[in-house]
Amino acid sequence: GENVEQHPSTLSVQEGDSAVIKCTYSDSASNYFPWYKQELGKRPQLIIDIRSNVGEKKDQRIAVTLNKTAKHFSLHITETQPEDSAVYFCAASINDKIIFGKGTRLHILP
């Protein structure tokens, strides 16, 4: 089955700097890659997604890149703000199922 690896598990960045989270997936048939932000005790919130026919997508301070050949995809957050502190999950979708990475706890330092 699909396996999604996510790194790093914890990331601390100075407010205003950029944060990058990287993921790899195992099944080349995966065709949809969403990213979720989860605050403590809350539901995951979709923040951006990318489909396999696109290499890059941007939404304001958030961008995602996808390298299908290498089976890598990454989340980039620029100009980080305190409210960006949360746990971020990458995911890959195959056969209608979404498989999550283990998550990255992002700390924005003042």
Next chain:
Amino acid sequence: GAVVSQHPSRVICKSGTSVKIECRSLDFQATTMFWYRQFPKQSLMLMATSNEGSKATYEQGVEKDKFLINHASLTLSTLTVTSAHPEDSSFYICSARAGSTPDTQYFGPGTRLTVL
């Protein structure tokens, strides 16, 4: 739009009892619903996929007789944890997928289950 609710938000029960969790899509018809379990500081683990009017498909390692799933209508799926034990204590989250947006899943707010 695309709101998913869960009930209850929190439940505490005694070991050996059964607990039912409801997942509803409020403003769309959900052809497929998914049930996840999330232990503290861990990721969401898919338990089962539920399609309206048919039997749920369980992930490897998930006991179908312990976690009963019913998807009787296009807006409601239920998860019943039977004979709950302390190790079943977890955050249970459902998600629903609308037919019009096949990839996107809309998550419920989750149910915190504590088994004493």
